Amino acid sequence: MNKMDALLVLPPMYQTGRIPDYNPKEPMGLMYISATLRRDGYSVEILDADILALTLEETVAEIMKRPAKVIGFSVMQRALPSVKLLTEKLKNRGVTAHICCGGFTATLSAKHILERIPRIDSIVMGEGETTFSNLVRAIKESTDWRHFPGIAFRQNGKIIINQPANKVDIDSLPWPSRDLLPVCFGKTNYATVLASRGCYGICTFCSNQAFERASVGPNWRGRNPIDVVDEMEDLRRMHGVKVFKFNDPNLFGPGANGRKHVVNICNELIARDFGEIHLMGFCRSNDIDSDVAQLMRRAGFERVLIGIESVNPAALRLFRKGESLQTIRQSIEILRQVGIDIVPGFMIFNPYTTVETLEVDLDFLETYGFMPTLSKSLRIFDGTPLQEIMASENRLVWRSPLEGYHEYLVDPVVASIYMALKTISVEWLDPLRKFYQGEIWRIKKAPAFNQRMNFDTLNNLIFILEKEALRSLLSWMKTGFSYQNIVSQIARLKNQLAKAEQHIISVSGLAESTLNVQSFSVTDLAGRIHSILVNKVFRTFPEQYRWRDD
């Protein structure tokens, strides 16, 4: 059978065919690589098993239908267990293709991955376009690839990481191939674009700096604004796209030029007058001033994600956020004045969390009407400054990236509060999300970012549940509690859960409750929470048990 040159695979994060519950998007990295390979004359296809919610077996079957000389997996940490199993299954079925991995986790945990997953032949470190194209050529022509810059591999039992490759000139890249646009657009109603690469920030928990260091070149590069808007216009004209999400880690580059980059894109969008257009992107509060916010609104921005993380000034300083509480408040006011919604990136459980900061953070969220998920904790990724900081303070609990995220020691009272909240989320909220996953995706899909009213209502119902739970946990830890207190509160939370279920049912037009949250046991959950709070055995914010049965 004629084999294509390369098959690019985004592995499923969940192994059981569950729809991912984060915001699904097109696999932009793979789309750039496939466009580059096509430009260079190679045949290539993309399989996004994540957005298609394929099981592992289905993913293997789809890969077998598309025989290729090189299989390239895009690897993020949460999907690593899937990658390990997929490579084993492919080997058992006699697939002999060269298997290469790339992406954030592949780059930052390369040594460990090559040590633990024998079927992976190579890893591309950092940006993939040029290095992967060279690799495909070498495999196709049966020539040596082991000397290429930017490649890691195994040799005589040792892991070799070659010198870094140069960063690509992003203005010379072809536009990302949009093969998957119909699938992604059908599910989400938006397309993604990338107007820059990298970020000038130095936040200690972020992987961006380490990832950028994996190839040689500046930390931030902006694309030609005209080309960015040309690409958007093409998406508008050829595919009817009106809703765009910018994937840039940060819309703004450093200093005056970085601001000008955004200004130029906005001016170009305004000048071309696309008609109806809805935009969203990520930015930092210190880049927002009144003029730029007004311009962004005129250009079509209606929602921005700002990483606030916590309003504890000590945490902001220790995270090296480079933003003060005052800047954060100011940016919120400015954006709201011009009519741009803010989605806050928030990490209420982090290495610097105390009972007091939980209260202050919760007050802040309530004051501003923000509703992020509360039962999540900051995760430490390989290569981040925070990993080093926690290790130097003897607080890092190292975990294999294949089995979970690294953990860190925290105050046992805070750890117990987290575990109690997490238990409520895993036992009650997760089944709701899993059971109604199709309905929730449909509720989320809207003709604009600020028209997701039904989804926002659902988020609000869930936020109230978590917030009420957290408030009770905080007050119990301060003033004491009894098993009966917990039972009463869990019963109230069950009513809130039933409201969330009812909302999903009514906006989806379902006849009746099929999950039936009324049958959930209050006493079972209360018993577990009671035991967590009494025994206080936790010392970290464990996450890895979430990896068990997905």
Ligand code: B12
């Ligand atoms: C869009 C996005 C998503 C999308 C799509 C991800 C995707 N695979 O494309 C979705 C919503 C699915 C997603 C989910 C998650 N994400 Co996300 N996401 C992003 C975001 C905002 C943009 C990614 C992007 O499009 N970049 C642009 C393209 C061009 O770059 P790229 O994807 O890195 O690809 C290049 C290279 O990495 C490499 N490459 C990538 N894949 C491959 C494969 C091969 C074979 C080769 C050779 C090279 C290669 O070449 C590409 C071209 O140069 C980034 C932040 C950012 N802007 O970097 C976070 C980011 C990547 N996500 C992150 C995280 C933590 C997550 C989640 C764990 C969040 C969650 N709560 O569950 C999940 C994990 C999902 C999973 N399956 O494991 C972190 C990663 C941290 C880390 N060290 O792993 C980032 C960096 C955000 C951050 N600052 O913390 N995410």
Ligand code: SF4
């Ligand atoms: S501003 Fe965002 S993308 Fe930039 S370093 Fe900080 S967390 Fe990372």
